[in-house]
Amino acid sequence: xxxxxxxxxxxxxxxxxxxxxxxxxxxxxxxxxxxxxxxxxxxxxxxxxxxxxxxxxxxxxxxxxxxxxxxxxxxxxxxxxxxxxxxxxxxxxxxxxxxxxxxxxxxxxxxxxxxxxxxxxxxxxxxxxxxxxxxxxxxxxxxxxxxxxxxxxxxxxxxxxxxxxxxxxxxxxxxxxxxxxxxxxxxxxxxxxxxxxxxxxxxxxxxxxxxxxxxxxxxxxxxxx
Numbered sequence: 300x301x302x303x304x305x306x307x308x309x310x311x312x313x314x315x316x317x318x319x320x321x322x323x324x325x326x327x328x329x330x331x332x333x334x335x336x337x338x339x340x341x342x343x344x345x346x347x348x349x350x351x352x353x354x355x356x357x358x359x360x361x362x363x364x365x366x367x368x369x370x371x372x373x374x375x376x377x378x379x380x381x382x383x384x385x386x387x388x389x390x391x392x393x394x395x396x397x398x399x400x401x402x403x404x405x406x407x408x409x410x411x412x413x414x415x416x417x418x419x420x421x422x423x424x425x426x427x428x429x430x431x432x433x434x435x436x437x438x439x440x441x442x443x444x445x446x447x448x449x450x451x452x453x454x455x456x457x458x459x460x461x462x463x464x465x466x467x468x469x470x471x472x473x474x475x476x477x478x479x480x481x482x483x484x485x486x487x488x489x490x491x492x493x494x495x496x497x498x499x500x501x502x503x504x505x506x507x508x509x510x511x512x513x514x515x516x517x518x519x520x521x522x523x524x
Contacts, residue, residue, distance in 0.1 A: 465489025
C-alpha cells in the first residue's frame with residue numbers, strides 16, 4: 300500500500316515509521332526545509348513542497364496513493380489537503396488530524412475526510428476508557444455513515460454477563476467487532492459468551508449509542524435500588 304503523509308513533524312514521522320515497519324510505501328511531504336529530516340525516517344520518500352498546491356501533489360503522484368494522511372498542525376491545511384486528495388486525485392482513503400476540537404465538525408465527507416482523528420478527543424477517550432466500567436466511550440469517529448468506534452467494559456452487574464453473543468438482540472446499525480479479555484483479543488462468534496470485565500469494541504451509528512449503552516451496562520432500575 301502506498302501512503303502519502305502531509306506534515307513531517309513528530310506526528311507524521313511517527314506514523315511513517317509504523318507504516319514502514321508494516322511493509323508499506325510512505326511519502327512524507329512538508330514545505331518547511333527544517334522538517335525534512337531524511338535521516339530520521341530514511342526508508343521513506345521525502346518531498347519538500349506545499350501539500351496545498353496542485354503542482355506539488357502532481358509531483359507527489361497522489362493518484363497512485365491508496366491512502367493520504369493529513370497530519371499537519373494546522374487544521375486549515377489538513378482540510379485543504381483532504382479535499383484535494385479526494386476530489387482531484389480520487390484517493391480511496393483520506394485520514395485527517397484534528398488539532399482543535401472546535402473544528403471537528405468540519406472534518407467530514409464534504410471536505411473529503413473519511414476518518415477524522417482528534418488528538419485531544421482521543422486522549423480524553425483513552426483516559427475515560429481506562430477508568431470507566433459500564434459507560435460507553437467514543438474512541439473514533441468515521442465520516443461515512445455517521446458511525447463511531449466505541450468501547451464499553453462490561454460491568455459485573457450487567458444483565459448480559461454470561462449471555463452468548465448470538466443471543467443478544469443488538470441495536471440496528473451496530474456491530475461488535477472485538478472482545479478484549481485480559482491479554483487476549485477475540486473475534487466474536489455467535490457461540491462466544493460475554494463475561495464481566497470484557498472490553499467490547501463496536502462500530503455503531505451515533506444515533507444507536509445510547510441504546511447500546513442501556514443494553515450493556517447496569518440496568519437503571521438496578522442501579523437506583
